[in-house]
Amino acid sequence: MLDYEALTKAVGDLDEEDVMSKLEAFVAENPSHEEAQKAVAACQSGMAIVGDLFEQGEYFVGDLIFAGELLTNAIEILKPVLGQVSSEKIGTIVLGTVAGDLHDIGKNIFRSMAEAAGFEVHDIGIDQPAEAFVNKVKEVNPEIVGMSGVLTLALESMKDTVDAFKAAGIRDNIKVIIGGNPVTKEACEQIGADAFTTNAAEGVKICQSWVQ
Amino acid sequence: MSDAATLAQERTQIINDVLEGRIPKRVPVISALTYEFSVEYAGLDLKTAPWNTANFKTVCDKICQDFYADYFPVIHLRFPALYRTLGAKNWIVGSGGFMQHPEVEGLHVDEYDDLIENPFNCIMEKVLPRLYDNLNADPVTRSMTMAKAFTIFSEEFGTIGAVTAELSAKYGYANANLFTAAPSAPFDFVADQFRGFKNISLDVRRIPDKVEAAVKAVTPLLIKMGMPASEPGPNTGVFMPLHMPPFMRMKDFERLYWPTFSQVVETFAKAGLTVLIFMEQDMMRFLDHFAELPENCVLWFEKGDPKLAKEKVGKKHIITGFYPVTLLHTGTKEQCVDKAKELLDILAPGGRYYFNFDKSPLTLGSANPENIKAVLDYVGHNANY
Secondary structure, eight states: OOOHHHHHHHHHTTOHHHHHHHHHHHHHTOOOHHHHHHHHHHHHHHHHHHHHHHHTTSSOHHHHHHHHHHHHHHHHHHHHHHOSOOOOOOEEEEEEEBTTOOOOHHHHHHHHHHHHTTEEEEEOOSSBOHHHHHHHHHHHOOSEEEEEOOSTTHHHHHHHHHHHHHHTTOGGGOEEEEESTTOOHHHHHHHTOSEEESOHHHHHHHHHHHHO | OOHHHHHHHHHHHHHHHHHTTOOOSBOOBOOOEEHHHHHHHTTOOTTTGGGOTTHHHHHHHHHHHHSOOSSOOEEOOOOHHHHHHHTBSSSEEOTTSOEEOOOOOSSOGGGHHHHHHOHHHHIIIIIHHHHBGGGSSOHHHHHHHHHHHHHHHHHHHHHHHHHHHHHHHHHTOOOOBOOSOOOOOHHHHIIIIIIOHHHHHHHHHHOHHHHHHHHHHHHHHHHHHHSOSSOOOTTBEEEEEOOSGGGSOHHHIIIIIHHHHHHHHHHHHHTTOEEEEEEEEEOGGGHHHHTTSOSOOEEEEEESOHHHHHHHHTTTSEEEEOBOHHHHHHSOHHHHHHHHHHHHHHHSTTSOBOBOBSSOOOSGGGSOHHHHHHHHHHHHHHOBO
16 A cells, blocks of 8 residues: 655655655556556655755755656656546646747756646747747647746747737736746836746746636 | 057956956956847847858957947857857757757766766767767768868857957957866766756766766866966966856765866966856855865856855955846846946955956847946946045
8 A cells, every 4th residue: 555645755855766666566556546646646746845845945956857757757657557537637838938049947847847736738849939839829728828948038039929929819818927047027027927937836836826 | 559558458457456366446347248149239140140250350349349348348159150060969059040058968878987987989989979960970071070160160269369359459458368268167068068957967866976977087178178278378267157056956066066176176276277167047055165266266156145255255256247137138227237336336345356247148139238338338437446
């Protein structure tokens, strides 16, 4: 029988060996779909702990990357016993790195943390023009758009993208969050985004507050 | 003596003073505007202009005319012709024309032992062909590619050297050579070029012993990369742009990053070089470590607390940076100048400070040139001791 709390703690501690051995033993016992879902939820709670420790300055970006990998591998082990029951989705996010910027580390960290928090994330990739964001929003009708960028030139592209949302008449249907090294409160206001963050864990919390 | 020569003498003196820990007559302005920003400012197209070396002089002359500086103000690091000739995957052009470093994997996880055993051979045989498509060829083709690339490299640097000297004489800039080479810290070298940001973050947790051995193995190569060919004169610097520390836990930093990095810095300092260290993102956690480096390193800060930095490293090293480029993009002229005043008040007392932004503005869209001019003019004409 899997100790869900211990699993959550092991994920929070980023103890890969412990997480994997717990899950392998669990899967070998042929658990029900419902039990498997609980295991997934336990891992996701572990990710929330990772996010908190990151915000407290205990963990750093390297740890978030490792946590993302750990969660992906954990879900991979659980897949055969998960069945078709999909976990409940709390909202939809369209995510991408804006035009001119090729960086994706921050975007990917945010994606794995947002997914762990229950969001369905449509990641359109790096160096994406405003039209690509607009088209994806029209296609999947998300509550939230996340724009990422590391270089200072990203700020201009973020503004272009928000302007394109306005021109397409969809700006009022979505909340826009911008993230990455150059974003500030002032940049956020100029761009016309609803929120900004340089911290993926905080970003996920902002998104959660929007869909509650 | 001509006006420009007099000016150059004065500027050389203030830069020499600041780099050697004396209080200069006024706070020097050393702003490294990127060539990409400069190209766009000069009204040329970023997608085509950097291919033609002949543009370098026109572009830089325009910058020199319009922006205050005590030292040649343009820094050119990314050469599309060079990287295209090599078929580079580690430097590619984004849709806006700005060349950048994407996530790459030059070395697979099961190849650490090769790197540790013989780093030079491993780089030549495994890493370079993976990072540069056109070196992944038969020996004759790849020798030709290497020869072509080296010719481009020599021509680009020859032009930069000649134009820098010519315009420095014309505008009376300081006689200094602050960016003679740009070697990475050994850990960053392994992270950025060999394993990638994601992979190294996993390796640090899964196989720290291998990472440590690899970082040690490449250290002599990086020392070689930055060492001067002959005895360096005054005001000669080597540039080390740091990358990974802000993303690492302290215990990993202390074990995997600091020992080889500090060894490299000590070696350069002993050779008579000023070591200019770019402190990417927020490195306040590591100030006590940096305080241990040999005296008079330049610490170019991006983010963090200027007061804390001044207090912890400001008596031993030279501080610069901290001025947010983002403000140059979003702020009014007045706000921008006020920010410069605020930083001068904190960082200038006691010397060991020169003015620069927290990083180089990358493109014309990333910082309002009128704000840059206002700030540089203000500091250049008002920061007297």
